[in-house]
Amino acid sequence: MVIKEMGGKTMKAMVVFAFCIEYIKDRVMERLSQAIHGLDDNDVHWVVTVPAIWNDQARQFMIEASEKASIGKDNLTLALEPEGAAMYCKYLAMDKKEHGDETELKAFDENARFMVVDLGGGTIDITVSEVLSTGQLREIYNATGGPWGGNYINDQIIKNLKEVIGWTVMGKLRSDDFDEYLELLRDVEQRKRSVNYDSELSIKISKDLLTKIEIPDAYKLDVQKEKKSIKLSASLMKKIFSSSVDSMMKHVEGLLEMKETREVSTILLVGGYAASDFVQRAFREKFHKKYRIIFPLTPDMIVLKGAVIIGQLVEAIVGRMAKYHYGFGLSTTAVSGRVISIGEGEEKTFFSLIKKGQKIKVGDVVTEYEVRLKAKSKWANLEVYTTDEEEPQRVIDEEHFTKVGSINVKLPQFKKESILVLTISYDETEFKVVATDRNTGRCFVGNCRFLEKEIKPSSD
Numbered sequence: 023m024v025i026k027e028m029g030g031k032t033m034k035a036m037v038v039f040a041f042c043i044e045y046i047k048d049r050v051m052e053r054l055s056q057a058i059h060g061l062d063d064n065d066v067h068w069v070v071t072v073p074a075i076w077n078d079q080a081r082q083f084m085i086e087a088s089e090k091a092s093i094g095k096d097n098l099t100l101a102l103e104p105e106g107a108a109m110y111c112k113y114l115a116m117d118k119k120e121h122g123d124e125t126e127l128k129a130f131d132e133n134a135r136f137m138v139v140d141l142g143g144g145t146i147d148i149t150v151s152e153v154l155s156t157g158q159l160r161e162i163y164n165a166t167g168g169p170w171g172g173n174y175i176n177d178q179i180i181k182n183l184k185e186v187i188g189w190t191v192m193g194k195l196r197s198d199d200f201d202e203y204l205e206l207l208r209d210v211e212q213r214k215r216s217v218n219y220d221s222e223l224s225i226k227i228s229k230d231l232l233t234k235i236e237i238p239d240a241y242k243l244d245v246q247k248e249k250k251s252i253k254l255s256a257s258l259m260k261k262i263f264s265s266s267v268d269s270m271m272k273h274v275e276g277l278l279e280m281k282e283t284r285e286v287s288t289i290l291l292v293g294g295y296a297a298s299d300f301v302q303r304a305f306r307e308k309f310h311k312k313y314r315i316i317f318p319l320t321p322d323m324i325v326l327k328g329a330v331i332i333g334q335l336v337e338a339i340v341g342r343m344a345k346y347h348y349g350f351g352l353s354t355t356a357v358s359g360r361v362i363s364i365g366e367g368e369e370k371t372f373f374s375l376i377k378k379g380q381k382i383k384v385g386d387v388v389t390e391y392e393v394r395l396k397a398k399s400k401w402a403n404l405e406v407y408t409t410d411e412e413e414p415q416r417v418i419d420e421e422h423f424t425k426v427g428s429i430n431v432k433l434p435q436f437k438k439e440s441i442l443v444l445t446i447s448y449d450e451t452e453f454k455v456v457a458t459d460r461n462t463g464r465c466f467v468g469n470c471r472f473l474e475k476e477i478k479p480s481s482d
């Protein structure tokens with residue numbers, strides 16, 4: 023994958039991401055080293071947060087970018103952003119509970135279900151989690167909303183400015199004085215943040231540009247020229263924010279009507295855009311009767327703070343849902359129950375191991391199977407495939423399936439059949455299949471990575 027810079031040049035995304043991670047890492051290490059004498063790379067564990075909706079390839083991409091930035095796999099945890107948010111909030115003291123003389127401060131009750139709404143720059147991401155009796159969290163549902171994040175507001179403001187200033191004038195500003203254009207974008211971002219329900223928005227405009235502006239009739243009520251700026255009326259600002267907030271509210275309302283969210287008691291708003299007065303008002307108005315709504319003081323920092331907690335307790339999050347079906351692709355002559363006869367046929371059949379939507383545990387054995395393998399050859403190659411389909415079809419083809427790895431299993435030569443115990447475990451970085459031969463005790467390990475590249479299977 024390549025990324026285009028504004029001037030049109032392209033660069034490999036991997037290089038850009040690795041460079042960014044390395045930059046941050048170096049800065050942090052520099053600062054930490056000033057405080058902690060003798061600190062070295064291995065003393066620091068890194069947590070990279072990713073959106074919950076990212077697929078395994080995207081996650082794998084971040085892992086490799088981190089590796090390129092010299093963050094080894096052992097020092098790296100990938101955390102899902104809503105999990106970070108939920109984790110932080112679980113640590114927040116929210117409820118005051120009286121027990122005789124003692125007052126206990128507790129964020130969530132056991133089995134409480136809560137919804138995290140992450141309002142970032144791009145999309146809004148929603149996750150529902152449950153607090154287990156062990157204090158751990160389990161994800162119940164996740165979804166992503168439309169592109170109604172904070173950047174949408176900026177785009178709308180700019181769009182209105184373009185209508186007022188003129189698209190050609192703005193285009194010319196962009197091509198002739200890019201610095202000034204960037205300054206304008208920055209000013210929009212800065213000032214937008216302090217817009218309240220009833221406030222206007224003034225955007226700094228250079229004198230030179232101001233002289234060229236003739237406010238069109240359609241905008242006379244809502245836009246005014248001032249000495250050094252252009253002022254957008256409170257009602258125009260309301261309209262702009264509503265275009266994002268209304269869609270957001272409809273979406274959340276819909277989600278709260280689903281059966282998965284029925285027991286949700288708390289809504290937690292995180293992400294920079296959650297600091298907006300418009301957003302907070304809308305949530306309060308619509309949901310405060312039925313739900314407890316939490317607006318953290320620094321919403322844009324919550325994911326990061328939660329990620330730090332996750333880094334300390336990597337085991338904190340138990341349940342996640344598989345995003346795909348995972349299974350073996352086998353050239354079988356017959357599958358009956360758990361007995362698989364491997365043949366030489368061209369056609370590969372999908373033998374499901376983990377179902378899409380199935381709860382899987384991080385860092386733990388997901389499932390254990392016993393299969394009897396019958397094959398004529400010395401080695402059996404078990405290929406692991408994923409598919410995004412709701413109901414996987416029986417026969418594997420390129421269109422619907424992706425190969426993510428394989429294991430080579432050596433079959434005993436004296437017996438016709440070998441009994442394999444398959445254990446499948448899943449952690450942040452990979453999905454591991456171990457086939458143990460029941461008779462010989464021999465283990466065969468296959469690692470499945472989620473990028474195209476295939477890892478050679480090993481046996482020991």
Ligand SMILES: Nc1ncnc2c1ncn2[C@@H]1O[C@H](COP(=O)(O)OP(=O)(O)OP(=O)(O)O)[C@@H](O)[C@H]1O
Nearest residue numbers: 141142143144145172173215293294295297298322
């Ligand atoms: N007070 C505020 N009012 C309105 N919007 C705000 C405010 N503070 C921050 N934002 C917006 O929040 C967004 C950034 O939020 P955040 O830092 O959570 O995003 P991100 O995690 O980088 O983005 P994403 O989650 O989409 O990848 C920006 O669009 C910013 O303009």
Ligand SMILES: [Mg+2]
Nearest residue numbers: 103142143293
């Ligand atoms: Mg975010």
